[in-house]
Amino acid sequence: RSIQASVNILTLTSSYPSGSGDPRGAFVATSVAQLREAGHRVEIGQLHFTGEESILERLRRRPWQAPEFAARTLKALRNIQDYDRVVCHWAWPFPQLALLRGVPKEKIRIWCHGSGLRLLHGSGLETLIPQASTAIVAEHQRRLLPSRLQKSAPVIPAPIAPKFPRHSGPVDKKIIFIGRLTWNKGADLLPGILDLLPGWQAVVVGWGALAPKLQADPRIQWLGALPSPEWTEHVGRGVAMIPSRVPEGAPLVLREFRSLGLPVVARDLRGLREPIQSNGLGALVRSDRPREWAKACEHVQTWKLPEWQATCHASAWRQFVVNDHDAIHHKNGAHPGS
Incomplete structure (x- = not known):
């Protein structure tokens, strides 16, 4: 009882x-x-x-x-x-x-x-x-x-945080990265990917050793560390990227991206693969090659995901x-x- x-x-x-x-x-x-x-x-x-x-x-x-x-x-x-x-x-x-x-x-x-x-x-x-x-x-x-x-x-x-916003609709030519700015999380890949995406920008929320390098790139807007759902008010709409190099459990940020109706490009790893494939949330990339990530971003940028509410x-x-x-x-x- x-x-x-x-x-x-x-x-x-x-x-x-x-x-x-x-x-x-x-x-x-x-x-x-x-x-x-x-x-x-x-x-x-x-x-x-x-x-x-x-x-x-x-x-x-x-x-x-x-x-x-x-x-x-x-x-x-x-x-x-x-x-x-x-x-x-x-x-x-x-x-x-x-x-x-x-x-x-x-x-x-x-x-x-x-x-x-x-x-x-x-x-x-x-x-x-x-x-x-x-x-x-x-x-x-x-x-x-x-x-x-x-x-x-x-x-x-x-x-996800209470009153986390829900949206749907088209996204801009922008990469959104939320998380620790470390090699394990794949934050180092962003400049190389942007080199292959003329006209694209990136917005980054997080902290870590790679912050100075990313902050120095004029194509990248670094917002520092912001809690949920505050960061949703600043990042706009774009392609969400999760290039983590280590397997994940079930990343909270993936559920947040889904609530925002953002297409996702993520590493093909356990914990990311299952929800993305089963729910049609975006594309998976297996390597560190920037060209593959850039191609995936262009592919999903035109997707429109249905509105979703967390269980x-x-x-x-x-x-x-x-x-x-x-x-x-x-x-x-x-x-x-x-």
Whole structure:
């Protein structure tokens, strides 16, 4: 049966907005807001290194820092047993660390939406995912789960921001890039693609090491880092590009582009391939060759996509996190950390 009382929830994530205007972890913030609007108390356990890199990017380059990360994480989870629910936004390492801290698996909720699940799959380490309630953001992720979790995992898409605009209609000769300005995300390809598209421009929203180079190109309008849906007021209409070089879970920005009715040119990778092919959202490119990207942009620029509204997320998300067969009892109304 559903729990009607306020539930004390700890959300463990590596990405969360540090303040107004910070786009990092936007969908995590939206999900937290949905739980708070339902009357639940949610605290954030954001665990990260300093700098722009994600935890996964840092550990790929400096694997010897993994013990430091684990030690810092365990120290930050001192009171984790006091919460009614522990929501883990990676399949690894947050659930495993929660178990090490003595959290019963019945209290753990795992929402797999990217790197953590990919990191484990095929390495033999997917067995580390505990027998806890586990959700995925897209159907193609199901095969990445251990067989014991594949049938039971619900699909809960990453939510787009409230009141995100919906549009349809023709687009300009413009490339729209939203995301981290790094080599992994393919931002370095933009100048070469524009060289082959006379009369085209690009607008870029994001931050990262490549920002100075892109900002210096007169064909590229760099808007800095803007949160959703604020960036939609500035980018106009164009061909959305996702040239990421690493597989994606189910990118939130792809759902946002779809809501805006923008045709998409994306890398032919897992996580991008499935929704683009099944929904006819645009074209896929397999290589780094600018000519192929330019050709794809010209091809989809005349497309007109039907208006689309994101599927409901809030009720499914609340049910996944909060509902259980056992009622939660609060002793004397006390909250963790109070």
